[in-house]
Amino acid sequence: MASSTLPLVFRVRRQDPKLLVPSKPTPHELKQLSDIDDQEGFRFQVPVIMFYKNNPSMEGKDPASVIREALAKALVFYYPFAGRLVEGPNRKLSVDCTAEGVLFIEADANVELDRLGDTVGPGCPYLEELLYDVPGSDGIVGCPLLLIQVTRFSCGGFTFAIRLNHTMSDGSGLMQFLNTIAEFAQQPQTKITPSVPPIWQRHLLSARQPPSITCPHHEYDQALAGAATTTTTANKTTTSHHEYDQALAGAAATTTTTTAKETTTIDRSFFFGAKEIRAIRNHLPHHHHSTTATTFELLTACVWQCRTRALCLAPDETVRVSCIVNGRGNKYGLNLPPGYYGNVITYPTAMTKAGMLSMLPLGYALELVKKAKAQVSEEYFRSVADLMVIKGRPLYSLDGNKDYIVSDTTRAGFDKVDFGWGMPVFGGVPRAISLISFFARFRDIRGGEDVIVVPMSLPESVMDRFEQELKKMIHKPISML
Structure with a gap:
C-alpha cells in the first residue's frame, strides 16, 4: 500500500449542527463519575470514524435519517450522554443530566467512497471535513458530550464519525453505546430496549475510604x-x-x-x-x-x-x-x-x-x-x-x-x-x-x-x-x- 494524497477535489456540504435530544423524557439528576473516569489524563476528546460502502438492499433509505432516529432512541437509555459535565469540590466531575442533547451533523460529499482509496484508514486527511469541529463544542465542562456527523457519498456509501468526551467512557463503553444505536437502526419498529442494558454505578470504581496508594504508578x-x-x-x-x-x-x-x-x-x-x-x-x-x-x-x-x-x-x-x-x-x-x-x-x-x-x-x-x-x-x-x-x-x-x-x-x-x-x-x-x-x-x-x-x-x-x-x-x- 503506497502513500498517497489523492488528486481529487474533496468537498463536503454540511447542514447546520443540531442538538439531538432523547426521543422520550429522561430523568434530570446529577450523576458522579468514578475516580477512574475523571482523572486529568482522560479530559480530552477522542474521535472514531467508520466508512460504509453502498448496500443495494438499503436502496431508498437515508443513513443520516436512520441513524438520527436510532440515536434519539438510544439516548433514552444512555441519557447521561445528553447532559453536561459540571465540576465540584476537588475537581470532581459529575454529569448534570439536563437532556440538552448531543450535536448531530448531516452532510454530503461530492465524490464516491472508492476514490478515497487507502486514506479511509488511520491518517485520514479528510477527517476535519468528515467530523467538523463545531466552534465551542470541544471543551470538557459545560459542552456537549458527543459530536456525531453522518456524511453521505455520491455512490450511496457514507461515513459515521463520532467524537467522545473520554471522561464518560472508554472504547468498550463507547462500543456498547454504538451497538445499541445499531440495534435500533436495524429494528426501528420492533426494538424496545437494548440487548445489553446500560449500567451507571460509577461508585464501583471510586476511591476507597480512606484512600491509599499501594502500587507504584x-x-x-x-x-x-x-x-x-x-x-x-x-x-x-x-x-x-x-x-x-x-x-x-x-x-x-x-x-x-x-x-x-x-x-x-x-x-x-x-x-x-x-x-x-x-x-x-x-x-x-x-x-x-x-x-x-x-x-x-x-x-x-x-x-x-x-x-x-x-x-x-x-x-x-x-x-x-x-x-x-x-x-x-x-x-x-x-x-x-x-x-x-x-x-x-x-x-x-x-x-x-x-x-x-x-x-x-x-x-x-x-x-x-x-x-x-x-x-x-x-x-x-x-x-x-x-x-x-x-x-x-x-x-x-x-x-x-x-x-x-x-x-x-x-x-x-x-x-x-x-x-x-x-x-x-x-x-x-x-x-x-x-x-x-x-x-x-x-x-x-x-x-x-x-x-x-x-x-x-x-x-x-x-x-x-x-x-x-x-x-x-x-x-x-x-x-x-
Missing part, C-alpha cells in the same frame, strides 16, 4: 514527585546487563542528542501484515517465538524501540511506554456488572534508559512491556482511583516525546458496527492523538490483506528516522500511509 511520576524512586527503578534495569556495557559506553560517546526546538508534528500510519510481524518476531530469542508474546506486545516493543532510536536522546535519559489495559471481565476481579460503560482502563508503564532501549536486543524491550502489563490487578485499579483523590487528579506524566502511550483497539469492535448497511470497510480511531497510538485493524477498501495499522505523530525529522529504523527491523520498506 510511574505513569504519574511527575505528580508524585517521585524523582528518587524513578531513578532507583531505572538504574535497576541497567545493572543486569553487563554483557552490553562496552556497547553502551560507545553509545554514550557517540549518541547525538536532539537539541533543535522542532515542535511541528506530522502524522503517518504504518501497516504491519503477517510478513512484517514474522520478520519482527525473528529478532527475538528462540524462547520468545512461541505465543508467550502477543502481537500487541511485540509491536509495542518494536515501535517503542524504533521510536526511541529516532529521537536521538542522551543515553541516560529515561524513556517510558504505557500500555492501555482493559479491566473488564474476570481477569482482574473488579466484578463490574455487564452493561457498565464507564472507563475501566489504566496504563501501566515500562521505563528504562534511552541508551539501554536503543542498544539492547528487541527481547529486552519486550520483557519490559510484558512486566509492565503484568503489574495490573484489582489492587492496581483501586490504587489508581485512590491516587486521583490524594494527588488531585494528576495528568499522565509528559516529558516531551520521551513518553509514549499505546492502545490496542484491534479487538474493540469498531470495524463490526452494522447500522443496516453491513460492516464498515474501516472502523476505528483515525489518527494518533499527541503521544497516543491506537493500534487498529485495516483492509484496503479495494480488498487485500488484513493488517494492523499503527498511527504515529512525531516531528518530521524524527518521523523520517523512525521510518528508517522500522525498515531496518523488517529488512524491507514498511508500507506507509
Whole structure:
C-alpha cells in the first residue's frame, strides 16, 4: 500500500449542527463519575470514524435519517450522554443530566467512497471535513458530550464519525453505546430496549475510604514527585546487563542528542501484515517465538524501540511506554456488572534508559512491556482511583516525546458496527492523538490483506528516522500511509 494524497477535489456540504435530544423524557439528576473516569489524563476528546460502502438492499433509505432516529432512541437509555459535565469540590466531575442533547451533523460529499482509496484508514486527511469541529463544542465542562456527523457519498456509501468526551467512557463503553444505536437502526419498529442494558454505578470504581496508594504508578511520576524512586527503578534495569556495557559506553560517546526546538508534528500510519510481524518476531530469542508474546506486545516493543532510536536522546535519559489495559471481565476481579460503560482502563508503564532501549536486543524491550502489563490487578485499579483523590487528579506524566502511550483497539469492535448497511470497510480511531497510538485493524477498501495499522505523530525529522529504523527491523520498506 503506497502513500498517497489523492488528486481529487474533496468537498463536503454540511447542514447546520443540531442538538439531538432523547426521543422520550429522561430523568434530570446529577450523576458522579468514578475516580477512574475523571482523572486529568482522560479530559480530552477522542474521535472514531467508520466508512460504509453502498448496500443495494438499503436502496431508498437515508443513513443520516436512520441513524438520527436510532440515536434519539438510544439516548433514552444512555441519557447521561445528553447532559453536561459540571465540576465540584476537588475537581470532581459529575454529569448534570439536563437532556440538552448531543450535536448531530448531516452532510454530503461530492465524490464516491472508492476514490478515497487507502486514506479511509488511520491518517485520514479528510477527517476535519468528515467530523467538523463545531466552534465551542470541544471543551470538557459545560459542552456537549458527543459530536456525531453522518456524511453521505455520491455512490450511496457514507461515513459515521463520532467524537467522545473520554471522561464518560472508554472504547468498550463507547462500543456498547454504538451497538445499541445499531440495534435500533436495524429494528426501528420492533426494538424496545437494548440487548445489553446500560449500567451507571460509577461508585464501583471510586476511591476507597480512606484512600491509599499501594502500587507504584510511574505513569504519574511527575505528580508524585517521585524523582528518587524513578531513578532507583531505572538504574535497576541497567545493572543486569553487563554483557552490553562496552556497547553502551560507545553509545554514550557517540549518541547525538536532539537539541533543535522542532515542535511541528506530522502524522503517518504504518501497516504491519503477517510478513512484517514474522520478520519482527525473528529478532527475538528462540524462547520468545512461541505465543508467550502477543502481537500487541511485540509491536509495542518494536515501535517503542524504533521510536526511541529516532529521537536521538542522551543515553541516560529515561524513556517510558504505557500500555492501555482493559479491566473488564474476570481477569482482574473488579466484578463490574455487564452493561457498565464507564472507563475501566489504566496504563501501566515500562521505563528504562534511552541508551539501554536503543542498544539492547528487541527481547529486552519486550520483557519490559510484558512486566509492565503484568503489574495490573484489582489492587492496581483501586490504587489508581485512590491516587486521583490524594494527588488531585494528576495528568499522565509528559516529558516531551520521551513518553509514549499505546492502545490496542484491534479487538474493540469498531470495524463490526452494522447500522443496516453491513460492516464498515474501516472502523476505528483515525489518527494518533499527541503521544497516543491506537493500534487498529485495516483492509484496503479495494480488498487485500488484513493488517494492523499503527498511527504515529512525531516531528518530521524524527518521523523520517523512525521510518528508517522500522525498515531496518523488517529488512524491507514498511508500507506507509
